[in-house]
Amino acid sequence: MRLLAGHLKFGSQRFGTRSPVSKEGFQCVKRRDLIEALADNLPSKSIRFGVQIVAVEIDPITSFPIIHIEDGSIIRTKVVIGCDGSNSVVAKTLGLKPTKLSGLRVAQGFTNYPDGHKLSPHFLLMRADKILLGRVPVNEKLVFWFTNQEFHPADLETRKDPALIRDQTVKSLKNSPQDVIEMVQRADLSSVSLVRVRYRAPWHLLLSNLFKETVTVAGDAMHPMDPAIGQGGCVALEDAVVLARCLAREMRAGSCTLALKRYETERRTRVSVLSMKSYLIGSLFTASWIKRVIYLVIFDKFLGGRFSHTQFDCGSL
Ligand SMILES: Cc1cc2nc3c(=O)[nH]c(=O)nc-3n(C[C@H](O)[C@H](O)[C@H](O)COP(=O)(O)OP(=O)(O)OC[C@H]3O[C@@H](n4cnc5c(N)ncnc54)[C@H](O)[C@@H]3O)c2cc1C
Incomplete structure (x- = not known):
C-alpha cells in the first residue's frame, strides 16, 4: 500500500x-472477522459460550487454579490465561490494580x-x-x-x-x-x-506481577490502553504468539510457571512502552500546552516517536 x-x-x-x-x-x-478467523482454527467444541467467570483462586494444596463460575460450579485446571478484557476477573487474582x-x-x-x-x-x-x-x-x-x-x-x-x-x-x-x-x-x-x-497505568504494568503460579493474563485483561495509537488488539495478538511460544518451549521441560515467567519477561517492556505512548497521546487532549510539549518530547525522544512501535517483531510461534 x-x-x-x-x-x-x-x-x-x-x-x-x-x-x-x-x-x-x-x-x-x-x-467479528478476526474473531471468526481465530475461532475457525480451533478444534471443535473448544469454545463454550455463556460461561461467566466470577473468581479464580489458587488451590493452596496443589497450587493449580480453580475457576468459579456464576452458576456456582467450579472448573479445576492446570493453567488459566485470562483474556477477559479490561474488567478482568483473572487480573484481580494476580493482584493487578483496577483499570482507570x-x-x-x-x-x-x-x-x-x-x-x-x-x-x-x-x-x-x-x-x-x-x-x-x-x-x-x-x-x-x-x-x-x-x-x-x-x-x-x-x-x-x-x-x-x-x-x-x-x-x-x-x-x-x-x-x-x-x-x-x-x-x-x-x-x-x-x-x-x-x-x-x-486504561491500565503503564507504571503498574512495569511494576506488577503479570503471572502467579500457573495463572496469567493477555490482551486487554493485562494492558487496556487508549485507542489513540490503535494498538490494543494488535498487541493482544502478539501476546498470544509469545505466550504460545513460551508454553511450547518450557512445557517440554514440564514447567508451566517457568513458561509464564518467560512470557512476563518478554512482554513487560513492550506493553509498558505501548501503554505509555497511548497514555501520552490520549492525554494531549486535556493537557495544558506546557504539558503537551513535555509529553511530545518524551514521546519523540524516549519512546521512539510516532511509528517505531509498528516495526516490532514478536517472533514466530
Ligand atoms: C474505540 C476503540 C477503538 C480501538 N481501535 C483499535 C485499533 O484500531 N487497533 C487495535 O489493534 N486495537 C484497537 N482497540 C483495542 C481493541 O479493541 C482491544 O485491545 C481488543 O479488543 C482486546 O481484545 P481482548 O480479547 O483482550 O478483550 P475484549 O475484546 O474485551 O474481549 C474480552 C472477552 O472476555 C469476555 N469476558 C469478560 N469478562 C468475562 C468473565 N468474567 N467471564 C467470562 N468472559 C468474560 C467478554 O465477553 C469478551 O468476549 C480499540 C478499542 C476501542 C475501545
Whole structure:
C-alpha cells in the first residue's frame, strides 16, 4: 500500500493530517472477522459460550487454579490465561490494580457506500482543538471511522442511542469537509457505538506481577490502553504468539510457571512502552500546552516517536 504524508487545510483551521501508519502499510480488519478467523482454527467444541467467570483462586494444596463460575460450579485446571478484557476477573487474582477511566470517549461506526466510496486507501487523521477524527476504508464499499473527544457526563445517556451518537458526532464535526460529515450521517446505525476509554497505568504494568503460579493474563485483561495509537488488539495478538511460544518451549521441560515467567519477561517492556505512548497521546487532549510539549518530547525522544512501535517483531510461534 502506498502511503502519503502531508497536511490538509480546510476552513480557517489547520484541521487535518494525512498520516502514514507504518512502512509496511495498514490493514483494517473487522473485529467479528478476526474473531471468526481465530475461532475457525480451533478444534471443535473448544469454545463454550455463556460461561461467566466470577473468581479464580489458587488451590493452596496443589497450587493449580480453580475457576468459579456464576452458576456456582467450579472448573479445576492446570493453567488459566485470562483474556477477559479490561474488567478482568483473572487480573484481580494476580493482584493487578483496577483499570482507570480516562477523560476521553470514542464514537465509532461503519459507513457503507453501495456504489463504492472512491476514497484513497490511506488512513486519514484529522484533528481540531477538541476532536480527533480517523477514517480508514475497509474495502471498496465500507469505511470505518471514529472520533475521539473529551468525555462529558451527558455521554452516559447518549451512548444508549446510536442515532443520538451519530447526530452529536455530526454536530461536533461541523467545520469538517462535507464528505466527512456525510460519512457520519450515512453510518450504519447498528455499527455506531460510544465507549469510554479505559486504561491500565503503564507504571503498574512495569511494576506488577503479570503471572502467579500457573495463572496469567493477555490482551486487554493485562494492558487496556487508549485507542489513540490503535494498538490494543494488535498487541493482544502478539501476546498470544509469545505466550504460545513460551508454553511450547518450557512445557517440554514440564514447567508451566517457568513458561509464564518467560512470557512476563518478554512482554513487560513492550506493553509498558505501548501503554505509555497511548497514555501520552490520549492525554494531549486535556493537557495544558506546557504539558503537551513535555509529553511530545518524551514521546519523540524516549519512546521512539510516532511509528517505531509498528516495526516490532514478536517472533514466530
Ligand atoms: C474505540 C476503540 C477503538 C480501538 N481501535 C483499535 C485499533 O484500531 N487497533 C487495535 O489493534 N486495537 C484497537 N482497540 C483495542 C481493541 O479493541 C482491544 O485491545 C481488543 O479488543 C482486546 O481484545 P481482548 O480479547 O483482550 O478483550 P475484549 O475484546 O474485551 O474481549 C474480552 C472477552 O472476555 C469476555 N469476558 C469478560 N469478562 C468475562 C468473565 N468474567 N467471564 C467470562 N468472559 C468474560 C467478554 O465477553 C469478551 O468476549 C480499540 C478499542 C476501542 C475501545
